[in-house]
Amino acid sequence: MNNILSRNNAEKRFKVYGFLAVSTAIVLLGILLFKIFSTGISAFNQSYIGVKIEINNSINSSEIDPRTELRQQLRNMFPELTTRAEKRTLYSLFSTGATYEFEDLLKANEGKTINGYYYFLASDDVDMYVKGTVKREGDSAGRLMSGQLKILDQFEEQNLVELHINKYLLAGADSREPEMAGIKGAIYGTFYAILIAFITSFPLGVLTAIYLEKLAKKNRLSDIIETNINNLAAVPSIVFGLLGLAIFLNFFDLPRSAPLVGGLTLGLMTLPTIVIAARSAIKSVPPSIEEAAIGLGSSKVQTIFNFTLPLAMPGILTGTIIGIAQAIGETAPLLMIGMVAFVVDIPGGPMDPATALPVQIYLWADSPERAFVERTSAAIMVLLIFLFLLNITAVYLRKKLEKKW
Amino acid sequence: MSIEELKVSIKNLNVFYGEKQALFGINLNIYANEVTSLIGPSGCGKSTLIKCINRMNDLVDICRYNGQIMIDGEDVNDPSTDPVSLRTRIGMVFQKPNPFPKSLYDNVAYGPRLHGMTNSKEDLDELVITSLQKAGLFNEVKDRLFEPGTGLSGGQQQRLCIARALAVNPEIILMDEPCSALDPIATAKIEELIEELKEKYTIVIVTHSMQQAARVSNRTAYMHMGELIESGLTKTIFSNPEHIKTQDYITGRIG
Amino acid sequence: MSIEFILLTIIGLSAYSFYISKKKAAAISAINGAEIHSQPNYHGMYAAFLTISPALVLLIVWSFIEDTIITMRLRDYFSDITEPSIANFYIEGVINFVDDVNSKAMDHVNFFTATEYYKSTMHLNLLLKSIVLVMLTIIALRYSFKLISADFKARDLFEDVVIKVMNIASIFAIFITIGIVLSLLFETLRFFESVPVQDFLFGTHWSPQMSIREDQVGSSGSFGAVPVFTGTILISIIAMSVAGPIGLFSAIYLSQYASNRVRSFAKPIIEVLAGIPTVVYGFFAVITVGPFFREMGIFFDIEGFSSESALIAGSVLGIMIIPFIASLTDDALSAVPRSLKEGSLAMGATLSETTTRVIIPASFHGIVGSFLLAFSRAIGETMIVVMAAGFAANLTANPFDAVTTVTVQIVGLLTGDQEFDSAKTLSAFALAFVLFFLTLILNVISLSIVKKYREQYE
Secondary structure: OHHHHHHHHHHHHHHHHHHHHHHHHHHHHHHHHHHHHHHHHHHEEEEEEEEEEEEOOOOOOOOOOOOHHHHHHHHHHEEEEEEHHHHHHHHEEEOOOOHHHHHHHHHOOOOOOEEEEEHHHHHHHHHHHHHHOOOOEEOOOOOEEEHHHHHHHHHOOOOOEEEEEEHHHOOOOOOOOOOHHOOOHHHHHHHHHHHHHHHHHHHHHHHHHHHHHOOOOOOOHHHHHHHHHHHHOOOOHHHHHHHHHHHHHHHHHOOOOOOOHHHHHHHHHHHHHHHHHHHHHHHHHHHHHHHHHHHOOOHHHHHHHHHHHHHHHHHHHHHHHHHHHHHOOOOOOHHHHOOOOOOOOOOOOOOOOOOOOHHHHHHHHOOOOOOHHHHHHHHHHHHHHHHHHHHHHHHHHHHOOOOOO | OOOEEEEEEEEEEEEOOOEEEEEEEEEEEEEOOOOOEOOOOOOOOHHHHHHOOOOOOHHHOOOEEEEEEEOOOOOOOOOOOOOOHHHHEEEEEEEOOOOOOOHHHHHHHHHHHHOOOOOOOOHHHHHHHHHHHHHOOHHHHHHHOOEEEEHHHHHHHHHHHHHHHHHOOOOOOEEEOOOOOOOOOHHHHHHHHHHHHHOOEEEHHHHHHHHHHHHOOOEEEEEEEOOOEEEHHHHHHHHHHOOOOHHHHHOOOOO | OOHHHHHHHHHHHHHHHHHEEEEEEEHHHHHHHHOOEEEEEEHHHHHHHHHHHHHHHHHHHHHHHHHHHHHHHHHHHHHOOOOOOHHHHHHHHHHHHHOOOOOOOOOOOOOHHHHHHHHHHHHHHHHHHHHHHHHHHHHHHHHHHHHHOOOHHHHHHHHHHHHHHHHHHHHHHHHHHHHHHHHHHHHHHHHHHOOOHHHHHOOOOOEOOOOOOOOOOOOOOOOOOOOHHHHHHHHHHHHHHHHHHHHHHHHHHHHHOHHHHHHHHHHHHHHHHOOOOOOHHHHHHHHHHHHHHHHHHHOOOOOOOOOOOOOHHHHHHHHHHHHHHHHHHHHHHHHOOOOHHHHHHHHOOOHHHHHHHHHHOOOOHHHHHHHHHHHHHHHHHHHHHHHHHOOOOOOOOOOEEEEEOHHHHHHHHOOOOOOOHHHHHHHHHHHHHHHHHHHHHHHHHHHHHHHHHHHOOO
């Protein structure tokens, strides 16, 4: 007899391997999410520096150049900085966005006077230092030089450096300046593209599924269609990108970088997923209900649209949401059709040049500025939370609407 | 018949699946070298009972039990009892023939290989052949020992499963409705086989067919709704049941 | 008057057709009682369909023809230009000048006569088109209205139309495949006009960068794709050696060992890994896995550990495909009939012995199928490798070296500014063609294995 003890030990080892495998997968997911969220959470705050603004004449904003005036006010705060280099060092602590904020402040106080401390957007280098992402090493910190640090220290001594909510991140479009870059444009791009993808793939997918499941005679053609759809579901997404490039851009001459083309391409990609999900949903409707309807004298088509389709709808919608969620996260096909351009305007429609959220993530991940790392993570957080909500909706729909037979 | 030797004794066994109680205070003695049959309507707990004997119920997450099952004076549920060695001593034949998707030879050699019962290829060959002979299958399949076991007829498959169980030389063989998926001729062969096997083994058989119980078993236990109503010599149970429910079942009033 | 206006008119007429036909059918039904074959609604819908479809078909045909004719006529104005692509460039210039206010005039003697011609022709064309289309719609409307009678089978006819539409929808999926094959094939063939097939498939030097000036030495670029293929295979093998064991053992644990509670908790969590966009994995590779491996490289003193090493991209790719292997293998293991498991356990086998000797052999096809599918995923995955692997094509089997993949090259060749017809751009299509067929073959094999296996236990 084999030693029962060693066999039982082998059994325990095997079980431990399995347990380790599952835990490894879960731990890896945990590390990934933790890394993204811990890096990204700080991007929702933004460093601001307080400046004493004193304008004693009644303000006529059209007459004041905000850039010059803001610099004047800064110089008033630090009369001891006299050389050009020192002054430039002072200005460099602020983002170009500070000028716009100052302009808004002037407009808000049209005809009045201003006297007090107001907070303005700091540059990304200051932001990284304030958040502790870069540490002081010797007399510099990251890209902040000793001169900048000296002035910044004076602001900090007066408690004039604060973290405010980052309003640019969610409400702004892309920018070369990390502190002003936002994902609103990308979200709009994604929205239009997904809308188009849904409009093309959902009706087409559902009609195909109905035809294959309920109307098609079992013959060579229906076999070919079926194999074809199963294989399409596994075609690499980048190949769909090339299809979009060749068909929509080169053949139909549609505009490059437009969400319309991105949406059509993603729609083609999502179609097989929807067909497969819709077919299994339709298959699960018990034939007895259809037989009853046909027995009462309704035609095949009437039965399908009055009974089968409504009953299968929860399943179809669940599958569609999962397919759409995949499409939302897809990047590669969009790179192929040029939705990878640097777009500073919020797109107004599906024909405007735009980028999409995952592509924005890719672009930011590629940017050298340190401050883009946390913003990339923050954009990922937004994407993941949205996908999570979509999936929850899918699960909820399935639970809520699913009839038990 | 020699003096009856107690092989398995079940005392006050309760089994629960989750909240639902499946067996209620079962007491039953099973004697060596006899065939004991369990009869009763579907869902009365016959299969549950025999699966407690070789602890196959461990596989069901939600299954709990209390009470005592002693085999040769050892408690089956004692923490020191290893279910793997326990099952080596107890063969089991299932309702539906379940040969592994391997050759006939590998099916029968499965147990001996696991337990390292033979030292040489020759010994293993011999063990496989004798097991197949004991199961009355050897002559039918001797030319195709290395073909898949799934290619046999239902009755042959079931005898293959019996041969597989015999190969590890168990003391007890549990049979869970072994003939329910078979035709009458195959059933007759299995019943003949059971008759021969009881010379060497203790057999517990769950059956739906009262005729079968009457034909093959020395003792019969009648179960109803998770309770053991009555047990005793088959002759007595069938000719002169003590309990009214047993009588109803035997005469076909409960089905 | 614009094309949108014509469309709206036609749709309006169609809606009107629905209304009057339904009314007429209802009137007939009111006189004849229940004698009418189809419900008034069906009469309406069928009439609306009959009204709108001829105009729509004609509109599509017309648009195609008008494009061809106009281009042909405009070509005459630029007959002095022999190179067709340049002539087309001028023709486009003319069309843009008229249609788009921002477009600038071009330098050619006939440019403004051409634009004048184009403007007047298009004007006439639109007028003619509007009249013909609206007339056609009105005729169709009258015709469909006349058809209605008590025994006119509007319902059957309308349902036939619905079925035809669904039939066409289902065939559309085939067109997608045909579209993929053709679009890849044409560009690939054009690529092979300038680069011989054998150089592409068996050449070992890949540097598609063309030099800026035509006269520069070696301006043709070099298109030996072997290093690209080996790089893809190397990264995919690394990914499989991460995901294979983890996925397989997870599936075994979840299907054989885990209690229902653990299973219902762990399985969705593992599947979350499949729902994370690949660009996120790419970023993860860059900010976490890359630095981690590099530190390990320094710690273990590994020479020449590249920051774009195959190991980094491969491991992250591996994490991504864990759920594919885990869930498909889990399906395969769970499909093995319970009776086999019980049979083996009842023989006194431990669960691990049962798994390795009975359950895995019985589900071997399904497991192989799931591995093949995962492998095909790994080959076709783009974003992770674009972000974590390099563009330099090294022919190496060393996992610490930087390698490139097919998908990385496609992205590199097709993003940014490029002229469309250069060998460099076309080579991306040739690579995609190889990728498509490789994954297609893997998918077909694995799907047929899985299907066959599934039938075995049904």
